[in-house]
Amino acid sequence: MVATPALPKPELALFDVDYTVLEPGPVFGPEGYRAIAARHGLTLDPSRWAEAERAAYAVVKARRAELGAVHDEGAYLAIALAVIGALGGGAPDAVAASADAVVAEWVRAENFTLYDDVLPCFVRLRAAGVKVGLVSNTSRDLGEIVASFGLGDHVKVAVASAEIGLAKPSPEIFGVALERGGVAAGAAVMIGDSVEDDVKGALACGMNAILLDRAGRYDLPLLTVRSLAEVPAALSL
Ligand SMILES: [Mg+2]
Numbered sequence: 001m002v003a004t005p006a007l008p009k010p011e012l013a014l015f016d017v018d019y020t021v022l023e024p025g026p027v028f029g030p031e032g033y034r035a036i037a038a039r040h041g042l043t044l045d046p047s048r049w050a051e052a053e054r055a056a057y058a059v060v061k062a063r064r065a066e067l068g069a070v071h072d073e074g075a076y077l078a079i080a081l082a083v084i085g086a087l088g089g090g091a092p093d094a095v096a097a098s099a100d101a102v103v104a105e106w107v108r109a110e111n112f113t114l115y116d117d118v119l120p121c122f123v124r125l126r127a128a129g130v131k132v133g134l135v136s137n138t139s140r141d142l143g144e145i146v147a148s149f150g151l152g153d154h155v156k157v158a159v160a161s162a163e164i165g166l167a168k169p170s171p172e173i174f175g176v177a178l179e180r181g182g183v184a185a186g187a188a189v190m191i192g193d194s195v196e197d198d199v200k201g202a203l204a205c206g207m208n209a210i211l212l213d214r215a216g217r218y219d220l221p222l223l224t225v226r227s228l229a230e231v232p233a234a235l236s237l
Contacts, residue, residue, distance in 0.1 A: 006234050007208045007223065009237060011131060011181075011183045012189070013125050013132055013133070014133045014189070015133070015190075016194065020115075020193050021118050022112040022114060022145070022149070023114075024106075028102070030046030030047075033083060033084065033087060037098040040101065042084070042094050042095065043088065044084065051086045056079045056082050056083050070165060070166055070170075071137070071162050071165050073139060076103045080103055081099045083102075109145060119151075120228075121232065122155075124237060125231075125232065125235075131156050131157065133157030133181055134157070135158075135173060137161040137167040157181045159180065169197045169204065171201075171204065174202055174205045175205070178207075185206035188207045188208070189208040189210060189235060190209045190210070191209070193211070193212045193214065195211060198211070210224070211223065211225070
């Protein structure tokens with residue numbers, strides 16, 4: 001549900017990519033890990049997935065504490081290693097090869113799908129004269145993502161952390177997006193699934209922000225939507 005009151009209509013709406021616009025496919029889930037690791041001789045236990053998710057979260061948190069909000073090129077590999085370890089692990093060489101194989105899949109657009117609510121939302125924003133952009137903590141090429149998913153008519157601004165060396169929630173990455181959009185912070189809104197990176201990061205820059213909570217996990221004093229279908233109304237459109 002959209003909390004009231006709605007935000008004023010922005011000039012620029014920036015979207016996070018992973019788990020906001022793009023859904024990582026099953027290759028990055030328990031069965032995907034099991035299958036990839038099996039090719040390298042490991043027998044992982046997919047039933048330990050909850051433990052693997054906790055391990056991935058912990059590794060991301062530890063790296064962030066150590067590195068700060070810089071672009072973290074090694075994050076995917078560290079996550080894959082943590083997940084494989086939590087699912088049972090095995091011989092170090094096989095674990096390393098499996099983790100490398102997971103990372104190789106992460107850069108392939110065909111392993112992701114566009115959530116159903118993305119295009120209708122982008123069409124609605126564009127029709128209302130709101131510029132759309134992407135801001136992502138990623139090593140992937142956002143231009144390629146935009147082309148692969150047919151978003152070229154909609155997405156006018158894109159910033160990847162790999163490109164500038166700094167990641168959300170650092171103010172610099174939001175600043176680059178605002179500059180590219182030619183919009184002041186107060187006329188922009190950030191929409192994403194990460195409380196810290198997307199929402200708090202954008203709010204700290206003077207932007208508005210909407211938390212996308214697809215799974216209904218949060219109960220926070222933040223403007224929250226369960227689907228991008230709720231975004232136009234949340235932006236007074
Ligand atoms: Mg995300």
